[in-house]
Amino acid sequence: MKQSMYGLLLGLLFTGSALSAQVLDQGNFMIGSTVGFSVAQSSIKFQSTNMDDEGEGPSSAQFTLAPNVGYFPVDNFVLGLGMNYTFSSIDEPNQDRNEDSNLLFGPFMRYYVPLNDDTALFFQTDFGFGNASDDLLIAGQRQKITSNIFALGVGPGFTIFSDAAIGIEALFKYNFARSSFDTDINGVISETTTRTNQFDLSIGVQFYFGGVQKVGTGSSNTRPTPARPGF
Numbered sequence: 001m002k003q004s005m006y007g008l009l010l011g012l013l014f015t016g017s018a019l020s021a022q023v024l025d026q027g028n029f030m031i032g033s034t035v036g037f038s039v040a041q042s043s044i045k046f047q048s049t050n051m052d053d054e055g056e057g058p059s060s061a062q063f064t065l066a067p068n069v070g071y072f073p074v075d076n077f078v079l080g081l082g083m084n085y086t087f088s089s090i091d092e093p094n095q096d097r098n099e100d101s102n103l104l105f106g107p108f109m110r111y112y113v114p115l116n117d118d119t120a121l122f123f124q125t126d127f128g129f130g131n132a133s134d135d136l137l138i139a140g141q142r143q144k145i146t147s148n149i150f151a152l153g154v155g156p157g158f159t160i161f162s163d164a165a166i167g168i169e170a171l172f173k174y175n176f177a178r179s180s181f182d183t184d185i186n187g188v189i190s191e192t193t194t195r196t197n198q199f200d201l202s203i204g205v206q207f208y209f210g211g212v213q214k215v216g217t218g219s220s221n222t223r224p225t226p227a228r229p230g231f
Helices: 002-016 018-023
Strands: 029-048 052-074 077-091 097-114 119-138 141-161 166-185 188-209
Touching: 029 166, 052 097, 052 188, 077 119, 097 141, 119 166, 141 188
Parallel strands: none
Antiparallel strands: 029 052, 029 188, 052 077, 077 097, 097 119, 119 141, 141 166, 166 188
16 A cells, blocks of 8 residues: 555656656756846945945835846756846935936856646846946036946746746845946045845746757657657
8 A cells, every 4th residue: 555655656746747847958948038026225335535434325116127048058957148127216315216227137047946747946046237327416416327237136936837838937036236336526536336135026937948959960860858848
């Protein structure tokens, strides 16, 4: 009786992981996008030739759109390139609300842990590099500021796969961003650095595609692979 139950459990385990294993096979591609919303709080460090100061920065509500494309160099592991567009509504301390948008590009890595035939957990790390242009009123003078931005995001996610190899996912991430810019006001050169910490919940859709056969490889010497739904 115990042996039959163990056999049944093992059968369900291996049968249940069939679809997710095919979708996450080495050589496959992934393309899709996520949409997220987050709230952030920043701290600002101000350095100039005659003073140093550090204090509370702006709080913001942020909308994020992040398309991406990735490749599976090994089973369950994706390397790829992503774009991250953010639109923020910013509340400055003792000032009016401002709006800001940024565009970042960078690599990402993702590792999947299949749970059964149509679900998997994953852990993602991504990096972003770019800049933003803003018109700011500083010391009574209007200046056009270009900020250099570096961003890092890490967090877990959960995916549900369909029979057509489409994944619906939720991703919860911690994001860190650092931006800096220099100003020259009446000969006083200043550097402003902003560090932002935020948590982001995103919902996304990913499409998974089968790998491309190597040029010159005939059917006679091609290793057979199982049929893949949607591939």
